[in-house]
Amino acid sequence: MSTSVGTAAKVSSARAAAPVRPRGGLRAWATRAPLLPALVFLVAVTQLPFVATLVISLFDWNSYDPDARRFTGLSNYATVVTDPALQESVLTTMLLTASVVIVSVVLGLGLALLLDRAFFGRGFVRTLLITPFLLVPVSAALLWKHVLYNPEYGLLNGAWAWVAGLFGDTDPAQPDWISGMPLVAVEAALVWQWTPFMMLILLAGLQSRPGEMVEAARLDGANSLQIFRYLTLPHLRRYLELGVLLGSIYIVQHFDAVFTITSGGLGTANLPYTIYQTFYKAHEYGLASAAGVVVVIGTMVLATFALRVVSSLFREEANRA
Amino acid sequence: MTLRQRPSRIPVRLGAVAAVAALLAGCAGAGGGGTSGDGEALNVLMVNNPQMVQLQKLTADHFTRSTGIEVHFTVLPENEVRDKISQDFSNQAGQYDIATISNYEVPFYAKNGWLHPLDPYVAKDKAFDQDDILEPLSESLTAADGKLYAEPFYGESSFLMYRKDVFAAKGLTMPPKPTWQQVADLAAKADGAEKGMKGICLRGLPGWGEVMAPLTTVVNTMGGTWFTKDWKAQLTSPEFTRATEFYVRLVREHGEAGAAQSGYAECLNNMTQGKSAMWYDATAGAGSLEAANSPVKGRIGYVPAPVDRTESSGWLYTWAFGMQKASKKADNAWKFISWASGKEYEKLVGKQVGWSDVPAGKRSSTYADPEYRQAAAAFADVTKQAIDAADPVNPGVQPRPAAGIQFVGIPEFTDLGTKVSQEISAAIAGRKSVPEALAASQKLAEKVAEEYR
Numbered sequence: 001m002s003t004s005v006g007t008a009a010k011v012s013s014a015r016a017a018a019p020v021r022p023r024g025g026l027r028a029w030a031t032r033a034p035l036l037p038a039l040v041f042l043v044a045v046t047q048l049p050f051v052a053t054l055v056i057s058l059f060d061w062n063s064y065d066p067d068a069r070r071f072t073g074l075s076n077y078a079t080v081v082t083d084p085a086l087q088e089s090v091l092t093t094m095l096l097t098a099s100v101v102i103v104s105v106v107l108g109l110g111l112a113l114l115l116d117r118a119f120f121g122r123g124f125v126r127t128l129l130i131t132p133f134l135l136v137p138v139s140a141a142l143l144w145k146h147v148l149y150n151p152e153y154g155l156l157n158g159a160w161a162w163v164a165g166l167f168g169d170t171d172p173a174q175p176d177w178i179s180g181m182p183l184v185a186v187e188a189a190l191v192w193q194w195t196p197f198m199m200l201i202l203l204a205g206l207q208s209r210p211g212e213m214v215e216a217a218r219l220d221g222a223n224s225l226q227i228f229r230y231l232t233l234p235h236l237r238r239y240l241e242l243g244v245l246l247g248s249i250y251i252v253q254h255f256d257a258v259f260t261i262t263s264g265g266l267g268t269a270n271l272p273y274t275i276y277q278t279f280y281k282a283h284e285y286g287l288a289s290a291a292g293v294v295v296v297i298g299t300m301v302l303a304t305f306a307l308r309v310v311s312s313l314f315r316e317e318a319n320r321a
Numbered sequence: 322m323t324l325r326q327r328p329s330r331i332p333v334r335l336g337a338v339a340a341v342a343a344l345l346a347g348c349a350g351a352g353g354g355g356t357s358g359d360g361e362a363l364n365v366l367m368v369n370n371p372q373m374v375q376l377q378k379l380t381a382d383h384f385t386r387s388t389g390i391e392v393h394f395t396v397l398p399e400n401e402v403r404d405k406i407s408q409d410f411s412n413q414a415g416q417y418d419i420a421t422i423s424n425y426e427v428p429f430y431a432k433n434g435w436l437h438p439l440d441p442y443v444a445k446d447k448a449f450d451q452d453d454i455l456e457p458l459s460e461s462l463t464a465a466d467g468k469l470y471a472e473p474f475y476g477e478s479s480f481l482m483y484r485k486d487v488f489a490a491k492g493l494t495m496p497p498k499p500t501w502q503q504v505a506d507l508a509a510k511a512d513g514a515e516k517g518m519k520g521i522c523l524r525g526l527p528g529w530g531e532v533m534a535p536l537t538t539v540v541n542t543m544g545g546t547w548f549t550k551d552w553k554a555q556l557t558s559p560e561f562t563r564a565t566e567f568y569v570r571l572v573r574e575h576g577e578a579g580a581a582q583s584g585y586a587e588c589l590n591n592m593t594q595g596k597s598a599m600w601y602d603a604t605a606g607a608g609s610l611e612a613a614n615s616p617v618k619g620r621i622g623y624v625p626a627p628v629d630r631t632e633s634s635g636w637l638y639t640w641a642f643g644m645q646k647a648s649k650k651a652d653n654a655w656k657f658i659s660w661a662s663g664k665e666y667e668k669l670v671g672k673q674v675g676w677s678d679v680p681a682g683k684r685s686s687t688y689a690d691p692e693y694r695q696a697a698a699a700f701a702d703v704t705k706q707a708i709d710a711a712d713p714v715n716p717g718v719q720p721r722p723a724a725g726i727q728f729v730g731i732p733e734f735t736d737l738g739t740k741v742s743q744e745i746s747a748a749i750a751g752r753k754s755v756p757e758a759l760a761a762s763q764k765l766a767e768k769v770a771e772e773y774r
Contacts, residue, residue, distance in 0.1 A: 062732070063404070063407040063408065063411060064407060064411075064429060064433070064732035065433075065732065085740070145582065149579070150579060151578035151579040152517070152577065152578050152579065152591060152594075152596050153594065153596075174578065176578050176579050176581075176750075178579060178581070178582050179579060179580075179581045179582070179749075179750035179751065179752075182750075261582070262527075262581075262582065263526055263527040263528055263531070263582075263746075264527060264743060265526075265527035265581060265582075265742075265743045265746040265747065265750075266581060266743075266746065266747055266750055266752060267747070267752075269743070277736070277739060278736075279404075280400045280403070280404060280735075281529070281735040281736045281739045282733075282735070282736035283404075283407065283732065283735070283736075284736075
């Protein structure tokens with residue numbers, strides 16, 4: 001894949017260079033031609049499916065009623081915007097993404113700061129901390145649903161019963177975690193998976209921090225808090241941005257935890273789950289495609305917006321500092 | 322998984338391009354040597370249930386060996402199978418000759434003209450013995466035009482499973498034909514019979530095939546219905562409300578913890594682990610409870626689905642083989658269906674794999690076979706009775722606009738049922754009242770009903 005991206009970049013630079021030598025048309029094409037297959041391949045695998053989705057989103061197309069398929073213009077988009085169930089899932093998606101990203105960035109930053117110190121067995125601890133991120137999302141979700149949350153045999157209630165037993169309470173409360181707080185339950189599972197990702201990025205940032213500057217600050221009499229506030233945090237700005245950006249993009253699209261833990265019930269259906277339901281349960285291909293396009297646009301807006309806000313905040317801070 | 326490419330048509334197309342025909346046809350011939358027999362081979366699309374995977378393993382050694390017909394299987398999860406079938410069948414692309422469909426799809430697949438009627442084959446194939454197929458199954462696989470469109474591979478109904486040992490220890494008696502009120506009283510008494518044991522396990526997980534299946538059978542027997550004959554949504558009717566209130570209260574008071582996330586798999590787990598004294602669910606559950614490694618093997622009693630106002634209330638579900646109308650190999654396709662749904666195949670599985678793995682629940686003869694009866698002694702008769710008693714056309718107290726016991730046989734039901742199930746699940750979790758959940762559901766159902774009026 002990296003080779004085709006590379007050739008595509010070359011192709012575009014060749015195109016950019018074209019106006020400079022307008023008369024060498026044939027020559028230029030001769031040099032371009034060998035690169036074309038890679039470009040065509042790239043367009044075919046990345047752009048055509050999206051174009052197809054765009055086209056399908058303009059049709060009223062229910063797979064169980066194939067004869068009634070017809071062009072309806074933008075009416076699927078109107079449905080997406082006005083359908084209360086879809087509106088709710090947009091809200092759920094925003095809430096889910098924002099809380100998971102913020103909490104895992106904060107936790108990840110804490111863990112990265114701890115791991116930045118030298119101690120015995122650091123490599124081992126680091127590997128352990130990264131493990132949740134390496135787990136397949138659906139198995140992580142199953143783990144949380146059955147091993148931890150389950151009110152009958154889950155570890156959370158089991159551990160609580162054991163602790164309560166130590167104090168002589170033989171019949172402790174056994175809360176039903178998922179029914180009690182469905183969205184928080186899904187978020188907790190996601191935070192657990194995504195904290196290591198944030199930690200990795202921030203740890204890379206911390207380890208690229210020049211040691212002399214910290215030393216100089218110490219000589220100038222800065223305490224640890226001041227060093228963190230005025231040196232470490234501004235230095236981590238780009239890494240935090242990257243973490244938030246990538247995290248948001250992935251969690252907006254997240255499906256496994258919602259599907260596995262609650263099956264979209266109890267107000268946890270996010271947009272990807274709703275699209276799944278529209279496609280597989282309602283068989284409304286047009287509507288599902290329209291909702292999919294909306295998610296892509298939403299992700300792009302969110303990513304751009306988040307990047308801008310975060311960048312400008314830090315820039316202000318840096319200026320003030 | 323064996324995802325097979327469709328037979329290559331490249332040689333045919335290239336035949337037209339005379340200049341390169343010789344060269345390229347040679348290449349294609351060399352490259353596609355393995356697919357040379359594909360003109361005769363059958364393509365079968367199946368759902369990935371254990372029984373189907375078993376069938377896949379046995380086909381080459383038995384069916385292909387005796388008939389010479391090669392069979393290529395595509396095995397996918399349930400949702401993807403539905404999706405793939407509707408794509409291939411709606412275009413009548415003919416990629417798959419045979420597909421597994423359930424009795425839910427048969428009415429509208431047949432109406433869309435996607436399926437090949439099987440009556441002519443059945444009439445000719447005496448060995449297949451259509452009369453041996455349990456009547457409700459044949460009925461549920463027959464479309465509105467009176468033609469038969471699929472042959473069952475296995476069938477199931479629902480019944481009540483309970484712990485005989487726990488009931489005996491507590492001095493409780495299970496009536497041979499319990500009513501829901503009796504079951505609710507028994508659940509209250511059996512609750513806490515052992516440490517951590519609940520009275521009953523009932524599904525609460527959202528999904529049209531999860532919580533909606535048992536709940537709809539309760540609605541049916543308590544006099545409710547989704548739609549009246551003239552397509553009026555009835556989800557807020559007193560009967561539907563009473564049934565839902567009953568179900569939700571029973572599972573909240575004496576049901577399993579975490580009910581809103583419990584489906585078939587979770588309840589099976591609870592029952593096996595001794596966390597529930599009763600379980601109302603699919604007859605297929607008995608096979609797992611009586612499996613050799615089950616800790617509750619031999620301790621379970623089985624009685625018909627609890628009733629209220631009707632004589633019986635068990636549901637009816639079957640995975641069946643349907644033939645695509647556009648298939649050019651219909652005769653061979655029937656040979657495969659006749660073999661896979663036939664009596665001999667059940668015997669083959671019984672001998673080669675084990676009698677507990679037989680795709681049962683579809684033929685009377687299965688329940689007369691001494692070897693099967695021995696393996697399924699605990700539940701064979703009550704399962705057959707449950708399937709025999711199911712009436713897919715008239716499951717409640719009023720005429721219905723579409724066939725189906727635990728579902729409404731219209732394409733919109735997967736979506737409607739799933740959305741309503743999320744409301745019910747919220748009520749089971751205590752986040753909504755039943756009237757609130759049903760009022761929201763009624764609006765969704767009314768929208769679907771409008772399209773049919």
